[in-house]
Amino acid sequence: MPEGPEVESVRRTLSSRMTGATLSSPWVSDLKLRTPVDTADLAFADGRQVHHVRRKGKLLWMGLDDADHEGLFVRLGMSGRALLCRPDDVIEKHTHVMLDVVTAQGERWQFRYVDPRRFGEVVPYTSRRQFDAECAKLGPDPNAFTDDDRAFVVAKLQSTSRAIKDVLLDQRVTCGVGNIYASEACFVARLSPYWAGSALDDVQARRLVDAVEEVMNDAVAHGGTSFSDYVDADGKRGAHQDHLWVFLREDEPCRECGTLVERWVQGSRSTFLCPRCQPDP
């Protein structure tokens, strides 16, 4: 479920409590997540301190040292939640990983990874090489775009015949964008998601890249989008669902022109658009 902005909200709550905290008693369920991991695979984290909690796109990690030689990657997939619970909270169904957490001030928490569909994962990395290999798969993060990054994404868009929405979903081009924000960015740029990247002129491509950045930053500012059950590590909902232009608004009036928003299936996933604001290519 979560895209970059939702992962960022989770990261912030985790970071505020877990930075400097000591981990102990890792436990992993028997059910297979995306990458099979067992309790023994997390044993190296027992007794270690969390140095930082960081994110790139939808990839989140807890680093155990200052240079990411060791740590835990967390990918939430479609239904994953990374929660900080009280140790005596009821263990809910589909809890797959638990780690005791004691903060520098001596507060006791429990990190829990809950994921009904099991498309996500908690996986260790034990070398800088391994860490770098994961990050290298990801293009620039729109929540931290530099001038070079914007130029990179513009160039990627213009150099492919793929539909622009599909390009935005490609984590190698720009990471953290998922189905919500890809539709939203196309609307903000007033471009149909079906435009071929190569059909965009410089102004349009730049407008789209700026729209991605704007939409992703707004969503972070709103604590992410919660349309059903997404919550941050404290169980709190986001507010960006009240700011969506088109996503999940089929048959509702476009906030800009009143035309009814349409839902199309693109690349076997839903795409939402305003046919008037975003005319066919």
Next chain:
DNA sequence: CCACTCCTGCGT
């Protein structure tokens, strides 16, 4: 480009 896969849960 498409279809299909991994899964469970929810709304119609």
Next chain:
DNA sequence: ACGCAGGAGTGG
């Protein structure tokens, strides 16, 4: 019962 779901990979 069926279709749909915020991800990501594979294979055709």
